[in-house]
Amino acid sequence: SPQPTPKAQYTLTYASPYPPTHPFSRADTAWMKQVEKDSGGRIAFKPFWAGSLISSDMSISEIRHGLADIGLITPIYTRGGVHLQRAQAGFYGGVKTMEDQVTIYDCLVPRFPQLSAELSGLHVLAVQGGNFPGLMTRNRPVRTLADLKGLRLRTQTDSIDVLRALGADPVNMPMAEVYSALAKGVIDGVVAPADTIKSLHFSEVAHYFTTLRLSRGGYPARAMSDQTWRRLSPDLQQVLEQSKPKWEAELNANNARAEKAGLAFAKDHGVQIIPLPAADQARFDALYNRFALVQARQLNAMGIDGEPVFRAAQAHIASGQTRCTKEDKHD
Amino acid sequence: MLAGGIPIGIGLMLAGLGGMAILISPEAALIKGGVVSYEVISKYELGVLPLFLLMAHICFAAGASRDFFAVAARFVGHRRGGLALASIGGCAGFGAISGSSLATVATISSVALPEMRKAGYHPGFAAGALAAGGTLGSLVPPSGALIVFGIIAEQSIGKLFAASLIPVATQAISYLVTIILLCAFNPALGPASTRAPWSERLRALGRIADIVALITFVIGGLMIGWFTPTEAASVGVIASLGLLALRGGFTLAALREAVHATLRTAGMIYVIIIGAMLFATFISITGITEAMSGAVVGLHASPVMAIVVMTLVLLLLGSFLDGVALMLLTTPIFLPIAEALGYSPIWFGIFLVRTMELGFVHPPLGLNIYVLQGVAKDLSLGTIFRGVIPFLCADFLHLAAIIAFPAMALWLPKAMGA
Amino acid sequence: MRPAEETKRPESGARRLLRNAAYAMGATGLGLGAASDGIAVAGRHLGLHLLGSIEITQGAIVLLGAGGMLYATLEGHHASVHMVTQRLSQATSARLARVMAGVSALVFLAIAAGSIWLGAEMWGGFEQTELLHIPIRWLRALWEMVALAIAALFARQALFGNAGEQP
Ligand code: NA
Ligand code: NA
Numbered sequence: 066s067p068q069p070t071p072k073a074q075y076t077l078t079y080a081s082p083y084p085p086t087h088p089f090s091r092a093d094t095a096w097m098k099q100v101e102k103d104s105g106g107r108i109a110f111k112p113f114w115a116g117s118l119i120s121s122d123m124s125i126s127e128i129r130h131g132l133a134d135i136g137l138i139t140p141i142y143t144r145g146g147v148h149l150q151r152a153q154a155g156f157y158g159g160v161k162t163m164e165d166q167v168t169i170y171d172c173l174v175p176r177f178p179q180l181s182a183e184l185s186g187l188h189v190l191a192v193q194g195g196n197f198p199g200l201m202t203r204n205r206p207v208r209t210l211a212d213l214k215g216l217r218l219r220t221q222t223d224s225i226d227v228l229r230a231l232g233a234d235p236v237n238m239p240m241a242e243v244y245s246a247l248a249k250g251v252i253d254g255v256v257a258p259a260d261t262i263k264s265l266h267f268s269e270v271a272h273y274f275t276t277l278r279l280s281r282g283g284y285p286a287r288a289m290s291d292q293t294w295r296r297l298s299p300d301l302q303q304v305l306e307q308s309k310p311k312w313e314a315e316l317n318a319n320n321a322r323a324e325k326a327g328l329a330f331a332k333d334h335g336v337q338i339i340p341l342p343a344a345d346q347a348r349f350d351a352l353y354n355r356f357a358l359v360q361a362r363q364l365n366a367m368g369i370d371g372e373p374v375f376r377a378a379q380a381h382i383a384s385g386q387t388r389c390t391k392e393d394k395h396d
Numbered sequence: 397m398l399a400g401g402i403p404i405g406i407g408l409m410l411a412g413l414g415g416m417a418i419l420i421s422p423e424a425a426l427i428k429g430g431v432v433s434y435e436v437i438s439k440y441e442l443g444v445l446p447l448f449l450l451m452a453h454i455c456f457a458a459g460a461s462r463d464f465f466a467v468a469a470r471f472v473g474h475r476r477g478g479l480a481l482a483s484i485g486g487c488a489g490f491g492a493i494s495g496s497s498l499a500t501v502a503t504i505s506s507v508a509l510p511e512m513r514k515a516g517y518h519p520g521f522a523a524g525a526l527a528a529g530g531t532l533g534s535l536v537p538p539s540g541a542l543i544v545f546g547i548i549a550e551q552s553i554g555k556l557f558a559a560s561l562i563p564v565a566t567q568a569i570s571y572l573v574t575i576i577l578l579c580a581f582n583p584a585l586g587p588a589s590t591r592a593p594w595s596e597r598l599r600a601l602g603r604i605a606d607i608v609a610l611i612t613f614v615i616g617g618l619m620i621g622w623f624t625p626t627e628a629a630s631v632g633v634i635a636s637l638g639l640l641a642l643r644g645g646f647t648l649a650a651l652r653e654a655v656h657a658t659l660r661t662a663g664m665i666y667v668i669i670i671g672a673m674l675f676a677t678f679i680s681i682t683g684i685t686e687a688m689s690g691a692v693v694g695l696h697a698s699p700v701m702a703i704v705v706m707t708l709v710l711l712l713l714g715s716f717l718d719g720v721a722l723m724l725l726t727t728p729i730f731l732p733i734a735e736a737l738g739y740s741p742i743w744f745g746i747f748l749v750r751t752m753e754l755g756f757v758h759p760p761l762g763l764n765i766y767v768l769q770g771v772a773k774d775l776s777l778g779t780i781f782r783g784v785i786p787f788l789c790a791d792f793l794h795l796a797a798i799i800a801f802p803a804m805a806l807w808l809p810k811a812m813g814a
Numbered sequence: 815m816r817p818a819e820e821t822k823r824p825e826s827g828a829r830r831l832l833r834n835a836a837y838a839m840g841a842t843g844l845g846l847g848a849a850s851d852g853i854a855v856a857g858r859h860l861g862l863h864l865l866g867s868i869e870i871t872q873g874a875i876v877l878l879g880a881g882g883m884l885y886a887t888l889e890g891h892h893a894s895v896h897m898v899t900q901r902l903s904q905a906t907s908a909r910l911a912r913v914m915a916g917v918s919a920l921v922f923l924a925i926a927a928g929s930i931w932l933g934a935e936m937w938g939g940f941e942q943t944e945l946l947h948i949p950i951r952w953l954r955a956l957w958e959m960v961a962l963a964i965a966a967l968f969a970r971q972a973l974f975g976n977a978g979e980q981p
Contacts, residue, residue: 086728126932127424132427244543401910429924430925434929439875447847630852659881
């Protein structure tokens with residue numbers, strides 16, 4: 066029940082554009098329970114789901130101005146003011162796990178102040194990785210990269226160049242239209258993580274899922290307004306700081322669970338899962354990175370030096386470290 | 397405020413912004429006003445609505461609607477309310493193109509309302525039929541509302557579409573029956589004209605061959621996948637310009653008039669939508685939704701009683717919130733309750749969208765009614781609401797049938813093996 | 815709004831200019847939106863792909879929405895309830911209409927203020943569309959101007975009544 070306990074010293078509003086049943090929201094709910102417990106009941110939450118309080122692409126501004134105390138932010142989908150945040154999520158080519166995505170982001174933050182500057186007025190409470198998108202196709206299976214030739218694929222902006230270089234015909238359409246576009250053959254496939262096979266019902270209209278992994282980066286995903294942060298007593302601020310890894314672990318766990326459920330659902334519904342040969346994946350990653358570097362350099366037009374960020378992320382991935390190295394911290 | 401004659405959209409903005417300023421802060425309210433207003437005018441899905449309107453107005457300029465209704469008049473005009481019956485058919489057909497109730501009512505009424513009034517129909521009756529008919533657009537596949545439900549409830553969209561067919565067909569039939577009954581009791585509502593001989597009917601039919609081709613092209617292209625529902629609006633505008641040229645009416649004056657009519661209706665609808673969205677945010681901050689759903693759970697009633705109470709709550713909320721906002725807010729709360737009571741989620745989706753449709757036509761916030769008033773400025777809201785009442789009665793009976801006989805929704809998907 | 819308002823009387827030059835601007839904005843939006851989607855569909859069937867047509871349509875829609883709202887206001891075309899005002903005397907209802915116009919002006923002033931605040935914050939942020947890099951700040955600025963103009967139109971009506979439309 067969303068009713069706050071009467072003794073709570075602070076009742077904080079939490080807002081997300083996702084419905085409460087979404088994997089992100091399950092993690093958010095678990096985190097809220099945890100914080101209520103850790104604070105000894107001094108903090109209570111009042112959640113607002115499904116975009117009832119904040120929007121999906123302007124939530125950074127909305128939280129900054131106190132529409133909600135805490136909320137979900139997606140700098141990777143925000144079109145202004147957070148260009149390095151947005152671009153850096155495309156610098157992780159070859160990254161292996163969601164945990165690594167989060168770690169690398171945390172290592173980049175102290176080295177590149179621009180990342181924090183873009184989120185001024187906000188206090189980041191959790192960083193999030195994400196499932197690796199694969200390729201769902203309608204009736205033309207993709208077994209090697211060569212099979213991409215001529216396929217009309219709905220994809221996110223950061224992979225348009227790569228897919229085009231591989232001979233595909235990338236298109237950009239609202240995700241809400243993908244189901245009917247697949248059903249009617251307006252497109253041949255969609256680049257999307259496996260959990261969408263179940264959640265967006267793609268298994269009804271597409272029959273192949275190629276485990277081509279599109280690399281993704283970590284990004285700050287939950288934030289509190291500075292106004293609210295300053296209102297909290299230091300010990301409660303500490304409770305929130307300490308809950309950060311717990312929230313991140315919940316997010317990763319729920320994402321992983323959703324991906325597993327999506328794949329299981331796909332198998333049950335006759336979707337053929339096609340593993341992409343390792344050599345093709347490596348070739349794809351190399352190509353992906355080549356275009357990521359181009360995108361990093363394009364940030365110069367906005368007065369942002371993106372290339373060092375790209376190099377730092379790639380150096381970290383190449384090193385195979387699971388923690389920030391000394392050099393990462395002090396460079 | 398509303399009673400004082402303030403524009404409805406602005407009244408909603410005032411309540412939404414004022415409520416937010418009090419419950420959160422003036423700063424938050426101002427920022428939300430900025431966010432929502434720009435979001436509404438830049439939203440692709442809403443932007444197709446004016447394009448559909450433009451298509452309708454170009455068709456109107458081409459004389460297409462006149463000819464179309466001339467055919468309807470020749471075939472069913474000798475029956476009382478014949479043109480209203482034809483409009484319901486037009487709404488169902490257009491709903492299949494647009495996927496939206498607002499687009500359907502705005503487009504069909506701007507074509508059909510002038511024709512019906514010319515034929516001497518009672519304006520309230522004509523408007524009521526169109527307001528109700530427009531709601532068919534929410535449920536007829538491809539229904540945007542059912543896709544949203546399928547995604548938040550994690551249900552098969554294909555099954556939902558199949559499940560919607562019998563309910564939407566019976567809904568259309570219930571409107572037809574309402575029209576026939578109303579005109580039987582009060583023939584002045586939709587006066588009959590003289591029966592036209594078959595030769596004349598066929599001649600009239602020949603004159604709309606080009607319109608039939610246009611409609612077939614748009615609906616057919618949509619079904620085959622030549623273009624998406626949102627692109628259909630643009631394709632429709634271009635095709636209707638072709639029709640206008642073909643019919644020799646392609647003049648600057650005709651285009652100017654079509655754009656003029658489109659812009660003022662579109663602008664009016666945008667103000668209402670911005671207001672409705674700000675108001676919806678305010679309503680969710682008040683926690684009314686949770687309180688009401690808590691009340692449903694607290695009743696521990698029998699399944700049918702619980703659904704009836706749920707219906708009342710949805711209707712109440714539906715009079716304040718627009719469709720998708722209502723669905724996003726209530727699905728996560730009500731669906732688990734319905735499932736625990738033994739209802740299938742597919743049935744629940746149909747029930748929810750059907751109930752939500754009612755919110756488009758019942759007072760005090762029936763968006764279809766406001767759109768209609770924008771199309772026909774000389775009709776008062778009171779006239780339109782009074783005209784809607786008989787159709788609302790039909791809606792309630794139809795909704796009761798869906799609740800009493802879940803098989804109406806569930807039989808077809810099962811029979812199709814979907 | 816009373817039908818009386820819709821009777822054609824000579825317009826002031828400023829008002830005519832505003833009407834023409836609103837009309838041009840809306841018409842451009844309609845034309846651009848229909849053309850860009852139409853060309854995209856045609857291109858797809860001819861095998862050449864025009865990425866980003868959605869972004870042009872989205873930009874066009876802003877022109878259309880902003881222009882449309884301004885146009886509807888100039889035309890006095892907003893839906894409203896007359897059930898009470900119809901029963902009042904001519905003078906009382908005229909006074910009430912001016913009060914409501916004043917309230918409407920304040921509401922749109924709030925919308926404009928929020929939009930300008932947000933727009934000012936985003937101004938230096940290079941807000942742009944993903945593919946074609948259409949700069950969104952100018953579209954936001956356009957909406958801010960339109961919201962202010964709508965507020966001004968209502969304010970004028972509040973101060974001068976219907977006569978305010980033809981000074
Ligand atoms: Na539909
Ligand atoms: Na409603």
